[in-house]
Amino acid sequence: MANNNKQQDLKLNIDPEVAKGTYSNLAIISHTPAEIVIDFAQMLPGADGANIRSRVIMNPIHAKRLLNALADNIQKYEHNFGTITEPHVPAGDTVPYDILGKA
DSSP states (O other): OOOTTOOOOOOOOOOHHHHTOOOOSEEEEEEOSSOEEEEEEEEOTTOSSEEEEEEEEEOHHHHHHHHHHHHHHHHHHHHHHOOOOOOOOOTTOOOTTSOEEOO
């Protein structure tokens, strides 16, 4: 009997411009019943606002798979390089480069 769960090799191609990547120190997450929208932005110290550099739109199933894949990769990263610690922020203060989520 054939194994239908066998992972297939996926050939990925990337344009040189995309391969450069986009730096982001702010993510704003919103959703509708059908989509999860993640805006990746860059906020510079002293700037009046943040510039959105990239937007990713995915369905909720793929967003949940991304969440699980990120959790798995963070766990592997911490196993190899040590625990990632977040800076202490006094109560009432905000961190302008923090990851934000909104409904």
